[in-house]
Amino acid sequence: MPKICAIKIDNHLKVSSNCIVATAHVADFPVDLPLEPNIREPNRKSGTYRQIFDSLTTEPEEFFARHSGIVLSANQVKVSKDKLELEILEASEGGSNGIINGGHTILAFKTAKNYDYNLAQARVKVTIHIGLEEKQAKDIALASNTSAPVDSRSKKNARGDYDFIKQYLAGLEMELGIKFRIAYYQNQSGTPVNAHCNVNHLFKLVNCLDRNRYNPENLRSKHPTSLSSTTKITGVEKERLIKLLPLLPQALWIEQKFYEVIQEYITNPKRKGGNDLASIDLRKNTLLPDSRYSFGFGAPADLVMPVVASFRAFLDKDYQWILPFEEFALELIRHLWDNYYRKYLISEKTAGNSIGARLSRNIDIWETMYISALTYSNRYLMNKHKLLNQENLVLSPNTKKQK
Template structure:
């Protein structure tokens, strides 16, 4: 059922048939309006919020002139009197896109100021109320609204709905596997950790690492290995490519969490007590992975698993099918890469005094070495399979 909120106003005008502009009272402004259409949640630690709060609480009578105002989207508006407007809002689960499109910081400032007993009786704010907007119209206004602090590209991509295919996939996975993912799709998202591993762009990087068609050192392509820079924008072609890679995402997440387990075991039982011999591993920090079952008591660069994950693309064919059943080789191959290459590489970087995690993870030499090692490992496994099949055929003929 739609919910109703009452807005106390000094006056209002019909700008057009679908928009009302009002001068609203701050001291009674509804601060529990949904933030569904907004492209980010307010950050109470940001300079933007602090400026709004200071302006509101020091000179509330001048707030109307100094504030950009609030933009709302509602399903219906019903004037109750000359000084009251009743706003009908459809919740997201009812198919609505109603709530605060722009001005979330201001609404949060209202709430905090009232909680701290500031006198806001003289404070007013301009409110633009759009009526019956479609989802695309609401997103268009949210993206176009001016803000006094930058909105990250990820938030804009999310506002356009370009992450929906990933959200739907993870939703199905949560139901099937009885797990919960903690993914930040937009700026200051409540309930989502700030760990870079839980950023939606991190998941896209993991999928990129398994794209053996786009990133293949054996081809004539200039791009030999996947980039680990952010990929905030998604074109139609990119979405189609990632849709093909999406079924591989659980494997990428598994490889990452298993690597973290191996690192945890290594630093828990070091050769020299009290020392960590791996570059870029910080025991003073913590790491959260996207799958909420996995948290670790050490900090590691967000990209640390990328070269390892990328090595697994050698085991995929051009249709992204595993040449060998994943469960038959995944653990053994990971141990092979760790013991013979990656651990030694991180130890050598630590001895050399290199501590910049992102630089360590982006060294093309280690990507090349892991890729070549994967090819050699695959060839050995295929030879074993051929040998096993030959023996089976000989036994069959003998019988």
């Protein structure tokens, strides 16, 4: 059922057959419009919101002159002398109507009304686009001038760049019976403000397993030390990521198990009350994208990346594991932790360093971890081959005896 929203106005101008600009009353402005076309959710803590709220509540009569206005999308608009009636179709009804630009402004309207501010003199310019398709609404949202920068993640989400990973995760949720908490755009409600739950974190994890792009034999890109996201996911990049996505469940598992190893280490009674690991904060928590896991310490989101990248030693050129993953994965994590990574974190803490940005720039860490995993892989395969030969030697006499 379409939603009908009435906007009280002083005057209006029909710019074209599908666009109306009007001077609207703030006191009567509807504050429950859908946010579908917008590319980010408003944030009460942002400077943008506070400036709008202060301007509105201290000098409401000057608000029209000081504010750039609100942009809306509607399926249809019925115009009368002092009122506009907007027919709003939400996404579930096949529409893309609501707030294109001005989410912070309308949130300020709502808050001011809740606190009974006198808004009788306040006016705001409102631009209403009629009958837009979803892509057109998103294009206008991206092009709208905002008083605060929109991050690249929000822009990519608005363009639909993340649709392929959303579809993959939806299938994974059904298969595994879990729910992922992933933030695809700025100030997204219902997701933690945590770098581990940022969609870019998922791309970093699978990028670390691209053994074809990041190969120690390739001098230009030996290791995935630069994990910053691109401003746009191209067709070629999307194809590459789609090939890597089947490795995402294992990458998330590695991250979870690695954090369990850290949790076990810092809660060891022998070290109770102390923490000798760099950038591990016992006053914070870490939430992983899989909603089942959280840990009682804070850690940089990139902390696990060299560990995940080391697993390339067990992948072939078709991104297939050369051994059953469950056979070696946990042992490899403990091997890397005990033989190198724990010692590295302790040495950095002793030196008074944090490892956030330094981690990605330190090629020696990535190199040492990968070589350690490769050595472990070779030794594991040799031992397995030796064991198989011993079994064959035991079986051979019995086979001859039966003959």
